[in-house]
Amino acid sequence: NAGVTQTPKFQVLKTGQSMTLQCAQDMNHEYMSWYRQDPGMGLRLIHYSVGAGITDQGEVPNGYNVSRSTTEDFPLRLLSAAPSQTSVYFCASTHSGGSNTGELFFGEGSRLTVL
Amino acid sequence: TQLLEQSPQFLSIQEGENLTVYCNSSSVFSSLQWYRQEPGEGPVLLVTVVTGGEVKKLKRLTFQFGDARKDSSLHITAAQPGDTGLYPCAGLNQFYFGTGTSLTVIP
Numbered sequence: 001n002a003g004v005t006q007t008p009k010f011q012v013l014k015t016g017q018s019m020t021l022q023c024a025q026d027m028n029h030e031y032m033s034w035y036r037q038d039p040g041m042g043l044r045l046i047h048y049s050v051g052a053g054i055t056d057q058g059e060v061p062n063g064y065n066v067s068r069s070t071t072e073d074f075p076l077r078l079l080s081a082a083p084s085q086t087s088v089y090f091c092a093s094t095h096s097g098g099s100n101t102g103e104l105f106f107g108e109g110s111r112l113t114v115l
Numbered sequence: 116t117q118l119l120e121q122s123p124q125f126l127s128i129q130e131g132e133n134l135t136v137y138c139n140s141s142s143v144f145s146s147l148q149w150y151r152q153e154p155g156e157g158p159v160l161l162v163t164v165v166t167g168g169e170v171k172k173l174k175r176l177t178f179q180f181g182d183a184r185k186d187s188s189l190h191i192t193a194a195q196p197g198d199t200g201l202y203p204c205a206g207l208n209q210f211y212f213g214t215g216t217s218l219t220v221i222p
Contacts, residue, residue: 104158
């Protein structure tokens with residue numbers, strides 16, 4: 001049981017390049033989400049999904065796209081990377097549909113640097 | 116402006132000392148969660164508090180939810196080096212996280 005798996009762990013991009021951060025979970029969780037973590041800012045919600053085919057915006061969605069074609073996978077796409085998107089990105093999932101008391105299970109993070 | 120304010124932002128103490136960190140808001144929450152994050156890893160849930168005035172204990176960690184459900188505290192008794200890490204709180208369906216308290220316990 002791998003839990004939440006994120007790839008790649010490290011990535012360096014040039015401004016304007018595009019890339020996809022991959023996230024997969026093997027716990028059959030309905031709810032998945034993406035956060036970014038910056039120094040002094042805490043985790044900020046980018047996008048989330050309550051099930052296959054359903055996605056919604058979080059607090060900081062600009063510059064990012066998501067899709068949810070399967071229960072297991074929730075990729076995060078950067079269409080045209082900017083230095084402001086340099087951050088550590090975390091994918092998370094829970095079985096509770098994002099309820100107040102659901103336990104979020106996080107991946108190990110993807111560290112992205114945009115030059 | 117952070118919806119969830121945590122204090123202190125950084126805390127460095129000697130092994131064996133006690134400490135309390137806080138998670139405060141001007142808004143009422145139906146529940147708050149505390150997580151612990153070690154360097155290079157994702158956060159791991161420690162506890163969820165749902166009732167105003169609730170106190171939960173997890174070994175040497177004691178969590179309290181304020182009566183008005185606007186704040187929460189985490190108290191650690193006899194801190195150990197293994198307690199070192201970042202402690203963020205979360206609310207509103209994990210939509211919002213606080214900035215966390217970065218704790219260092221010196222052997």
